[in-house]
Amino acid sequence: MNILKKAPWYIDENQVTDEKIYNDRRSLMKIAAVAGAGAMIPSLVNAKENYPGQALNFQKNREFLGLHPSDYEKITTYNNFYEFSLSKDGPAKLAHTLRPEPWTIEITGEVEKPMIIDMDKVLSEYPLEERIYRFRCVEGWSMVVPWVGFELAYLLKKAGLTSKSNFVQFQTKFDKSMFPEQKKEGFFGNIPFPYVEGLRIDEAMNPLTLLSVGLYGKTLPKQNGAPVRLVVPWKYGFKSIKSITKIHVSEKMTRSTWNEVNPKEYGFYSNVNPDVSHPRWSQAKERPLGAFFKQKTQMFNGYSDQVAAMYKGMDLRKNF
């Protein structure tokens, strides 16, 4: 039985689009695109595909409907997923080796009830919702993604926090048969694996922080971090770790991969901040995927209202 209290912004009616209607919509768009004036070619090409993956049962969160999502094709062909490739288009081509089923998440450390949960159980237990978030990469590009997922806080509450629960570390699955780059070591390796990321407990419990299991209404494509990934929209993209298999709650600040690889360039917090440059480029502007002109980057990626209070009194230049 679902005993979780539903948040006030839930829409009552079942809003899941039937797959058939969804496909029809695509073909309708295709016809409209051919017939319509000023049709763009890429959309003609895109209109042909039905997004792969299983349809998810979710509700749209009205609070996060205001943004226009990037094309599905862009979101799924421009990825940083170093377990597969250093290139942006590599993951989409190589991620077929990832096996998202069966999958478990292990919660350990400073929690009342350490546990191992099956992904199926996670999917049935927590109410899924769609939220359209901005996504800003530390490299200077950005996109808008309609994620499907649930608040990480639900899962952490279930495990039970203690007075020593100060930081949360996440770990990407380590399995050389699934992730080809994990086979490479030392000189030929790119970054150390398994990939780990961390959040302070208040960041992890913030209602914006999602565990995402899908995008565009379907289960996550493998290159986007199937079957479950973190989404922290006010931080640079690399904090939103993919294909999570372990969550460790600890008393002391946790390790995080990019911070260890290059501490001068990537801080633990890595909040989106147009005023603090990366040592090699400015962060004042960003390149939305598919657009030729840059746009201004917003403080905390536009989520100041929800998150700025957490960093009151901190020097964001030092704690970048």
Add this chain to the structure above:
Amino acid sequence: MKKIIWFLAFLPLLYIVYKFAWGFEYPRYISRFIYEHGGEFLGTFPNDPLKFTADLLGITAIQFLIATLSITPLRVYLKINLIKYRRLLGLWAFTYALMHSLFFFFADNEGSLSLMYADMIKRPFVFFGASAFLILLMMALTSHKRLFSMFVKWHKLVYLAAVFIALHYLMSQKVIGMNVAIYVSVLAGLLALRLIKR
């Protein structure tokens, strides 16, 4: 041979045009015609057009620079004499470096000299790129027969430019990948051959 070089030199530019051509809006009859005649084979608009263009122009410049620097070792070690194509290759290396720099200046810096200056001071990899470009510019300007004989000594600076370009390329990366490692090793190899000869 010269025709082949010219053809190869235009390929990256054609590729850029091809990638960008289908991203804009066209009158209905054109888009319809394209769609009916094989819309499947069209490329898609680059995901990150600014980075795509800057990277392609830069890497092509490096490829032409490598070709230019290979002429002497080819003659010395393999007795293949291609010296008469060196100037053309070098000028194409310069042309791509010029396009790369102009693109960086206008698209990335939005044509602002002060931003460019700030970038040079704060970001060593931009400084190395710009220094290498100035050397190539000097070489291009003095590559004409008469001037070349006067400036031939100065053209040795191309090896310094190669070092700068290797640093520029290495420092622009988040993690050193295979491609970068290969280009940089080739540049280093060419430099080493010159040093051994001495």
